[in-house]
Amino acid sequence: MTVPSTAVEIRLKSRPQGWPTAENFEIVEAEVPTPEPGQVLVRNIAMSVDPYMRGRMNDTKSYVEPYRLGKAMLGGAVGEVVTSTVDSLKPGDVVLHHLGWREYAVVDAKQAVKVDPDLAPVTTYLGVLGMPGLTAYAGLLEVAAFKEGDTVFVSGAAGAVGQVVGQVAKLRGAARVIGSAGSAEKVRYLVEELGFDAAFNYKDGPVAEQLAAAAPDGIDVYFDNVGGEHLEAAISSLNLHGRVAVCGMISQYNSTEPTPAPRNLGMLIGKRLTVRGMLVGDHYHLQQQFMQEVGGWIRDGKLRYSETVVEGIRNAPEAFLGLLRGENTGKMVVTF
Numbered sequence: 001m002t003v004p005s006t007a008v009e010i011r012l013k014s015r016p017q018g019w020p021t022a023e024n025f026e027i028v029e030a031e032v033p034t035p036e037p038g039q040v041l042v043r044n045i046a047m048s049v050d051p052y053m054r055g056r057m058n059d060t061k062s063y064v065e066p067y068r069l070g071k072a073m074l075g076g077a078v079g080e081v082v083t084s085t086v087d088s089l090k091p092g093d094v095v096l097h098h099l100g101w102r103e104y105a106v107v108d109a110k111q112a113v114k115v116d117p118d119l120a121p122v123t124t125y126l127g128v129l130g131m132p133g134l135t136a137y138a139g140l141l142e143v144a145a146f147k148e149g150d151t152v153f154v155s156g157a158a159g160a161v162g163q164v165v166g167q168v169a170k171l172r173g174a175a176r177v178i179g180s181a182g183s184a185e186k187v188r189y190l191v192e193e194l195g196f197d198a199a200f201n202y203k204d205g206p207v208a209e210q211l212a213a214a215a216p217d218g219i220d221v222y223f224d225n226v227g228g229e230h231l232e233a234a235i236s237s238l239n240l241h242g243r244v245a246v247c248g249m250i251s252q253y254n255s256t257e258p259t260p261a262p263r264n265l266g267m268l269i270g271k272r273l274t275v276r277g278m279l280v281g282d283h284y285h286l287q288q289q290f291m292q293e294v295g296g297w298i299r300d301g302k303l304r305y306s307e308t309v310v311e312g313i314r315n316a317p318e319a320f321l322g323l324l325r326g327e328n329t330g331k332m333v334v335t336f
Contacts, residue, residue, distance in 0.1 A: 001082050001091070003041065007032050008313050009072040009102035016057055019254045020324070024057065025317040030072070033106045037085050040095070042107050044079035046335045047100030047313070048126040049320040050160075054253040063279060075100035076131060078115065078122045089114065096125050103313055103336060120298070127160050127331030128305040129295060131280055135247060136164035136223075137290045138283035141172070143276050144221045144245040148173035151215055153234055155179075156225030157199065158186035158306075160331035161247060165223045166196050167303045168294070178214045180207065180230065182326045189329060194304055202226075208233035218242075226251050232262035235273065244275040254324065306330030 006029045013026035035041045053075060056067045067073050077100035081093045086109040089095065095112040099105035115125045127133065139161075140146045152169040156162045157179025166177045179190045179199040190199040198214040211219075211233045220242055222234035227249025234244065252259045268275065297303035308328035310319035316334045323332045 001043075003032055003043075003082055003104070005032060006030060007103035010313065010316055011072050012057060012067045012069055014069070015059060016254075018256045020054065020057060020321060022317055022321070026070075027314055027317075030102070032104045035083055035085050035106045038109055039085055039106050040081045040089050040109055040112060041083035042077075042079035042095060042097065042099075042105045042112070043082050044077045044100065044103055044105060044313075044336055045094070046078050046123050046126060046333050047316065048076035048130075049316065049323050049332050049334060050075065050132070051248055051250050051253065051323065053320065054324060072099075073101040074098055076126050077101075077105070078125050079105065081112075085109075094122060096130070101313075101316060120295075123307055123309070123331070123333045123335070124298075124305070126333055127307060128164060128298065128303075129291065132160035132331060133164050133294055134283065134287060134290050135278075135280040136161045137168055137294060138280060138286050139223060139245040139247050139278050140165050140168055140221070142283060142286065143278045144223060144243045145274075146172065146174070146221055146243075149175050150220040151176040151178070151217065151239075152221045152223065153178045153180075153211060153215065153219045153237070154223045154225070155202075155230040155234075156248070156250065157181055157190055157196065158329050159225060160328075162223070162225055163190075163194060163305060163330055164294070164303070166190065167194055167297075169221075170195055171297060171302060176215065178211065178219070180210075180226075186329055189306070193306075202230070206233075208236055211237050221245070223247060224249070228252060228259065232264055235262055235264050235267050238267075238271060238273055240271055242271060242273050244273065246275060246277045250324070308332045310334045312336070 011026045097107045158181040176197045180202045187199040190196040200210040218239040222244045224246045225248045228251040
């Protein structure tokens with residue numbers, strides 16, 4: 001395979017105030033680097049855009065370092081090894097790594113995970129069989145301590161994580177699974193295709209009222225991808241000893257002012273609720289169990305998933321902005 005001398009990469013041009021725009025990104029032709037000992041050159045096939053990337057655009061201290069101005073952005077990607085300096089990876093191998101947002105990447109071999117493109121489409125390693133899938137699995141089973149017979153509410157349920165949470169809950173014996181989403185089409189997808197017991201469009205009315213109608217006997221677990229009004233509604237609906245896994249708060253990512261907390265936090269006391277934040281990096285000990293169980297469900301047709309695919313690396317900024325606007329069903333990926 002002939003490697004070009006230059007290739008496209010996408011850099012952070014400026015830090016957004018509030019909602020990002022296309023002007024915050026810069027699309028450039030950059031020199032394709034040569035791998036040094038212990039490295040491989042990868043031609044990316046597909047890359048991930050994820051909500052957490054919005055936080056990395058800010059120059060603030062967090063659990064992951066911010067993106068650097070004038071430098072290529074980072075994120076999950078799968079690609080084909082074209083040049084290798086190590087015995088463990090050979091040209092033609094397909095690997096998962098963290099240097100997305102560019103056509104070609106030099107990756108430390110220790111940071112590249114070989115995947116099998118014959119087992120599942122390569123994009124699934126960015127979604128249902130990748131970080132979002134493990135987030136859903138670990139967040140529900142370990143962080144929220146799900147048990148058979150629980151009633152589960154998932155916000156952002158038609159997204160990459162939410163679609164897996166609801167189905168794992170059903171497959172593990174939930175009494176009832178409820179999801180919220182942002183369109184009538186997504187609500188239909190949750191109920192008719194993924195098997196949720198109930199779902200509602202949060203734009204149709206107060207979340208607390210719609211959740212109470214969908215779960216008249218209350219909920220035992222809330223998997224939070226949204227925060228804000230959804231978290232307040234869930235606290236009101238949670239039963240005694242209810243558990244909350246706080247995975248994301250996308251409703252607040254573009255806020256320029258501090259957002260108000262739920263007004264009913266006092267209920268945590270009487271109901272003895274557990275509210276626990278999570279990062280998937282704390283749960284990689286479940287990786288093998290996750291791959292076996294969820295991979296088996298997918299193979300058997302018991303767990304379904306959707307992907308929203310945007311073609312062309314130059315369209316990656318718009319794909320990311322679309323993700324923040326909720327234009328995806330399932331995992332949003334960019335293919336090259």
